[in-house]
Amino acid sequence: MSFVHMTRVFVYGTLKKGQPNYYRMFDSANGKAEFLSSARTTQTYPLVIAGQHNIPFLLNIPGKGQRVHGEIYKVDDQMLKFLDGFEGVPTMYQRTVVELEVVGERAGEGKVEEAFVYSTTAYQPEWPSLTNYESYDSHGDHGLEYATREARD
Ligand code: PCA
Numbered sequence: 001m002s003f004v005h006m007t008r009v010f011v012y013g014t015l016k017k018g019q020p021n022y023y024r025m026f027d028s029a030n031g032k033a034e035f036l037s038s039a040r041t042t043q044t045y046p047l048v049i050a051g052q053h054n055i056p057f058l059l060n061i062p063g064k065g066q067r068v069h070g071e072i073y074k075v076d077d078q079m080l081k082f083l084d085g086f087e088g089v090p091t092m093y094q095r096t097v098v099e100l101e102v103v104g105e106r107a108g109e110g111k112v113e114e115a116f117v118y119s120t121t122a123y124q125p126e127w128p129s130l131t132n133y134e135s136y137d138s139h140g141d142h143g144l145e146y147a148t149r150e151a152r153d
Contacts, residue, residue, distance in 0.1 A: 004032075007080050008115035010039060010098055012047060012070030013056035013136050015083075020138055020146050024086065031079030036072040037108055039100040043067070045119070048130040053147040056136045059128060060096060060119040069135040072100065072115050083118070093118035 014021040017035075025033040045058050046065030058068060075083065087093045098117040102108040131142065138146040 004076050006034075006074040006076055008036065008072055008113070009075050009080070009083065010041075010070050010072050010100055010115040010117045012058055012068050012117070014138060014146055016071050016136065019136070020148050021086075024082075025073065025075070025079065030082040032076040033073045033079050034075075036074055037102045038069070038104045039072050039102050039113070039115075040067045040069045042099045042101050042112060046128055046130075046132040047134070047136060048127055048132055049136075049142060049144045050124065050127050050130060053152060054138075054144040055146065056133075057093070057123060057127070058117060058119040059123050060094070060121045061128060064128065065132040066134040068133075069103075070117075072102075072113065087118045089118070091122060093120045094122075 013019065015025060016022060024030060043062040044065045044067050046061055047056060047058050047068045049056050059065070084095060089095050095116050096119050097114055098119070100113050100115060102111040102113060
């Protein structure tokens with residue numbers, strides 16, 4: 001096996017397991033991804049659902065909101081490139097570094113790690129006042145179901 005460079009990415013939105021874009025990380029045409037662990041941010045951030053397509057955004061405002069739950073994956077360079085394009089980096093989201101605490105892993109519980117995250121500073125002025133969530137679910141009680149790319153017009 002050749003040496004493949006892998007990068008850690010923390011996903012908190014539609015890329016999580018069970019969410020509408022999860023399959024994209026496991027489409028081999030996009031590259032490779034491997035689950036590492038569940039985690040939550042060590043800092044609080046506002047995770048809001050915004051815009052006409054009900055898109056989840058982690059606003060890059062540490063100290064506001066809640067500690068956000070998500071999943072850490074390791075991805076190869078091809079997948080990282082795909083995700084950057086898919087997430088509209090750098091206009092819609094920016095890929096930044098976030099500090100995380102591993103949760104739910106017998107061996108790794110409580111361990112602090114860093115990973116990339118798709119967060120944004122490009123938010124509308126009212127977004128920081130929207131309801132914020134600890135854990136994203138497109139089908140949650142909020143009723144703000146994510147509009148998939150295919151469903152948009
Ligand atoms: N996709 C990325 C950022 C928000 C989204 O829906 C993620 O799941 O982390």
